[in-house]
Every structure is written in structure tokens, then in C-alpha cells.
Amino acid sequence: MTKQYDVVILGGGVAGASLAHSLRRQNKTVAVVEDNLFGGTCPNRGCDPKKILLSGLEITQLVDDMQGNGISGRVSVNWPDLMRKKRQYTNPISSATQNSLTADGVDTYHEHAHFNAEGLVEAGNEQLSADKFVIATGQRPSIPDIAGHQYFKTSTDFLNLDEMPSDVTFIGGGYIGFELAGIARAAGAKVHLIHHNDRPLKQFDQQLGQQAIDHLSEIGIDFHFNTEVSQITQVGAQFFLEGDQFQLPTDMVFATAGRTPNVDTLGLENVGVNVDHHGVVVNEHLQTTNPTIFAMGDVVSTEQPKLTPVAGYEAGYLAKYFGGAPAPIAFKAIPTMVFGQPSLAQVGVPASIAADNDQYLLITNDMHKWYSYHRLNEPVAKAKVVIDRNNETVVGATILSNHADYLINIFTLMINQHMKISDFNQEILVYPTFASDIQYLV
Numbered sequence: 001m002t003k004q005y006d007v008v009i010l011g012g013g014v015a016g017a018s019l020a021h022s023l024r025r026q027n028k029t030v031a032v033v034e035d036n037l038f039g040g041t042c043p044n045r046g047c048d049p050k051k052i053l054l055s056g057l058e059i060t061q062l063v064d065d066m067q068g069n070g071i072s073g074r075v076s077v078n079w080p081d082l083m084r085k086k087r088q089y090t091n092p093i094s095s096a097t098q099n100s101l102t103a104d105g106v107d108t109y110h111e112h113a114h115f116n117a118e119g120l121v122e123a124g125n126e127q128l129s130a131d132k133f134v135i136a137t138g139q140r141p142s143i144p145d146i147a148g149h150q151y152f153k154t155s156t157d158f159l160n161l162d163e164m165p166s167d168v169t170f171i172g173g174g175y176i177g178f179e180l181a182g183i184a185r186a187a188g189a190k191v192h193l194i195h196h197n198d199r200p201l202k203q204f205d206q207q208l209g210q211q212a213i214d215h216l217s218e219i220g221i222d223f224h225f226n227t228e229v230s231q232i233t234q235v236g237a238q239f240f241l242e243g244d245q246f247q248l249p250t251d252m253v254f255a256t257a258g259r260t261p262n263v264d265t266l267g268l269e270n271v272g273v274n275v276d277h278h279g280v281v282v283n284e285h286l287q288t289t290n291p292t293i294f295a296m297g298d299v300v301s302t303e304q305p306k307l308t309p310v311a312g313y314e315a316g317y318l319a320k321y322f323g324g325a326p327a328p329i330a331f332k333a334i335p336t337m338v339f340g341q342p343s344l345a346q347v348g349v350p351a352s353i354a355a356d357n358d359q360y361l362l363i364t365n366d367m368h369k370w371y372s373y374h375r376l377n378e379p380v381a382k383a384k385v386v387i388d389r390n391n392e393t394v395v396g397a398t399i400l401s402n403h404a405d406y407l408i409n410i411f412t413l414m415i416n417q418h419m420k421i422s423d424f425n426q427e428i429l430v431y432p433t434f435a436s437d438i439q440y441l442v
């Protein structure tokens with residue numbers, strides 16, 4: 001028998017679960033179909049577990065930085081213990097998310113969802129019909145198609161490692177490669193990061209990106225740029241990576257070469273939903289080429305970065321749109337950050353654009369001797385701030401520092417609220433803090 005809903009959501013991740021709760025507040029009948037862990041990537045195998053493991057890097061680095069400045073004696077990461085803490089956090093997530101949906105009146109199906117030839121969603125033995133369907137199936141790690149690709153591990157495997165191997169290699173120098181490399185290094189592994197060109201972290205300011213790489217090289221990460229790995233072979237307990245004039249033995253190799261939208265097994269050809277290389281094609285209402293089917297979160301092919309707050313924002317948009325608000329979706333400036341020691345964060349107009357345009361004033365500061373950074377002996381702390389000369393507002397910022405997260409969020413507020421620098425400087429902020437330093441940065 002076919003079950004009828006107002007809205008059926010494919011994927012119970014960040015976007016799917018959030019939309020389902022919002023629609024229940026409008027008294028809509030809702031079903032969520034999830035084939036893996038409810039809660040999706042971020043809390044189970046992404047942002048949150050990663051950041052628990054990152055605490056090993058934060059704490060060991062802080063203690064290292066302070067040696068000879070009132071702190072003596074090193075600390076080390078106990079990986080199995082840190083992993084236990086991570087699992088204490090992640091293990092309950094899926095059932096808690098599913099229970100919370102059910103308690104809110106959402107029907108949940110723990111099945112793989114796909115559209116059948118009749119245009120209904122099949123979830124195991126059930127057929128689900130709806131006024132509107134929403135695709136929120138996210139992305140999965142891309143595995144480079146090379147000989148021996150079966151030996152690749154993924155970020156999901158990394159975030160669940162019982163033991164940290166002595167020697168690990170990441171192929172792909174983006175967010176995930178850099179973040180996991182820092183975590184592995186702090187846990188005592190010899191770390192290699194291989195990137196196929198000379199422009200890793202391509203979304204970020206090149207100069208500050210290079211300074212992050214210089215620092216990570218100093219703490220022992222081996223970077224191999226302009227290097228294509230074409231083959232992986234297993235030799236005993238190790239893996240042997242080979243490319244043109246390149247050979248590297250390693251204990252474990254991780255594919256961190258991007259992510260692929262989960263669209264291939266959804267039966268989208270049955271319902272006339274167009275996809276491209278980046279995901280589901282949508283219009284300014286997140287509506288696909290089939291007017292009854294919408295898409296949101298990581299699975300959509302849009303220029304916005306694929307991040308948890310973006311997925312949540314899109315879910316919020318669709319809840320309002322389904323509730324009768326007709327405005328197209330609009331995005332403000334979205335901050336992004338590679339977590340590490342230091343972290344690299346960016347929002348708004350990039351420094352590279354500002355440097356060639358008279359409309360903008362580009363202010364660059366080395367802050368590592370400033371009081372807040374000096375106090376903790378931070379080795380690297382730099383900022384590039386872009387100011388619009390026409391109205392004296394901040395329009396862009398890139399920060400390289402252990403505390404970039406604090407600063408980038410404040411710059412995001414200033415940018416999106418079009419706050420004049422003179423108004424910001426009138427605020428009385430807690431001193432001495434990284435936030436109060438912003439008044440010296442602009």
C-alpha cells in the first residue's frame with residue numbers, strides 16, 4: 001500500500017532532519033528515509049567527531065608552544081582514549097536523532113530511498129507518495145580511480161581508527177586532507193600529504209595558505225606537491241604508492257580528494273531530475289527540474305560551500321517556502337575554515353581581488369607579537385582585512401591563527417550587518433581578548 005505525506009525527505013542528515021522538524025511545526029505530515037546513520041555526516045563522521053579528535057592537536061601544540069615560557073614537560077595524545085571519548089559522543093547520535101524525529105511525529109524509515117518508475121519513493125517494502133519530495137542525500141568521499149584504489153581508506157575510516165598507524169598518507173590537499181593530517185601528526189604519526197598540483201587549499205588566500213603549509217612542514221608534515229599517484233600496491237602490512245618518479249611506502253593511505261554527490265542510485269532518471277558533476281541542479285527556490293521535487297544541502301549543484309550551516313540554512317529556507325513565503329533563496333557572506341593549528345579562515349571579498357581594485361583597501365597584519373598571541377606564544381598569526389573605501393565597511397577577511405574561528409565569526413557579522421568600522425570601534429568589548437584586538441585590525 002502507498003503511504004501519502006505532505007513531504008517525503010530522502011536523507012536524514014543535517015538538512016533532512018532539520019527540515020522535518022520545521023515542517024512538523026507547520027503541522028505537515030512528513031517522512032524521512034535514511035539508509036545509514038540518522039544525523040548524517042556532520043555529527044557521525046564529519047565536523048563533530050573531527051573536532052573532538054582535533055583537541056589532541058590543540059592541546060599538544062599549546063603545550064609545545066609554551067615550552068620555556070612557564071610550562072615545562074610535554075604531553076602526548078593517547079589515541080585509543082581520545083577515540084573512546086569521540087565514540088561516547090558519536091555512538092548515541094543516530095538513535096537520538098531518529099527518536100527525536102519520531103517523538104515530533106515524523107515517520108522514519110531506515111532504508112535506501114529511490115524513485116521508482118511511478119514517481120514514488122521506495123523505502124524497503126514501502127512506497128511513499130507526497131505533494132513534495134526533498135532530496136537531501138549529501139555526498140560521499142571520492143575515490144581516485146587508480147590501480148589499487150581498493151586500498152584507499154576514507155575520512156570516515158580515519159575518524160574511527162582504533163590505533164593510529166606509524167606512517168599515514170593523505171591524497172588530496174583540501175579541507176579534509178589538511179585537517180586530518182594535523183590530527184594524525186599530533187597523535188604521533190609520520191604524515192605525508194600528496195597533492196596533484198601546486199595549489200592546495202585552492203579556496204583560500206594563496207599567501208596565507210603557503211604560510212600554513214610552511215608551519216605544518218616545520219612540525220613534521222611531509223608535503224608532496226605536483227605529484228600524481230597512479231598505483232597503490234600492498235607489500236606485506238604496508239602500501240606502496242607510485243607515480244611518475246615518485247615512490248612512497250606507507251602504513252595507511254586516505255583518499256581526501258573531494259566528495260561526490262549521492263545521486264547515482266536515487267532513480268532520478270525516473271522523475272526527470274537533472275544532475276551535473278556537482279550534484280542536483282536547482283533553481284533559486286531549490287526546486288529541481290521536476291517541480292514537485294526539491295533538493296538541499298551538500299547534494300545540490302550550487303556555488304555555495306558545502307558546509308553544515310549552509311545545509312541548515314537551506315532547510316530553513318525550504319521550510320519557509322513550503323509554508324508560503326515565495327522569495328527566492330539569498331545567501332549572505334559565508335565563512336569557511338580549515339581547522340588546525342593554525343586554522344585558516346576566510347569570508348567575503350578575497351584579498352587577491354582587493355589587491356587589484358582601487359575600491360578596496362587591503363590591510364595586512366602580522367599579529368603574532370600582539371599581546372593576546374604573545375601570551376600563548378602562538379608562532380603564526382596573520383590577518384588580511386578588506387575594506388570598502390566607499391562606505392568604510394569591512395567586506396572581506398582572511399585569518400591564519402589558532403584562534404581564527406573567533407575572529408572570522410565577528411568579521412562575518414560585521415560584513416553581513418554592513419557595520420561601519422567607526423561604529424564597531426564605538427563598541428566596548430571584553431579586554432584583553434582576540435575579539436577586542438579587531439579594533440586594531442581595522
Ligand SMILES: Cc1cc2nc3c(=O)[nH]c(=O)nc-3n(C[C@H](O)[C@H](O)[C@H](O)COP(=O)(O)OP(=O)(O)OC[C@H]3O[C@@H](n4cnc5c(N)ncnc54)[C@H](O)[C@@H]3O)c2cc1C
Pocket residue numbers: 010011012013014015016033034035036037038039040041042045046047048050111112113114136137138139155176262265266296297298299306307308309311
Ligand atoms: C570529514 C568531514 C569534516 C567536515 N567538517 C566540517 C566542518 O568542520 N564544518 C562544516 O560546516 N562542515 C563540515 N563538513 C561538511 C558537513 O558534514 C556537510 O556539509 C553536512 O553534513 C551536509 O549536510 P547534508 O544534510 O546535506 O548531508 P549529510 O549530512 O551527508 O546527510 C545526508 C544523508 O543522506 C543519507 N543518504 C544518502 N543517500 C541516501 C538514500 N538513497 N536513501 C536514504 N538516505 C540516503 C546519508 O546516509 C546521510 O545520512 C565535514 C565533512 C566531512 C566529511
Ligand SMILES: NC(=O)c1ccc[n+]([C@@H]2O[C@H](COP(=O)([O-])OP(=O)(O)OC[C@H]3O[C@@H](n4cnc5c(N)ncnc54)[C@H](O)[C@@H]3O)[C@@H](O)[C@H]2O)c1
Pocket residue numbers: 144171172173174175176177179194195196197199200201202227228229256257258259305306307336337338339
Ligand atoms: N572545516 C570545514 O568546514 C570542512 C572540513 C572538511 C570538509 N568540509 C567539506 O567537505 C568538502 C570536501 O572536502 P575535501 O577536502 O575532500 O575536498 P576539497 O575539494 O576541499 O579538496 C580536495 C583536493 O584534492 C585534490 N585532488 C583531487 N584529486 C586528486 C588526486 N588524484 N591526487 C591529489 N590531489 C587530488 C583537489 O584538487 C582538491 O584540492 C569540502 O569542500 C567542504 O565542503 C568542510
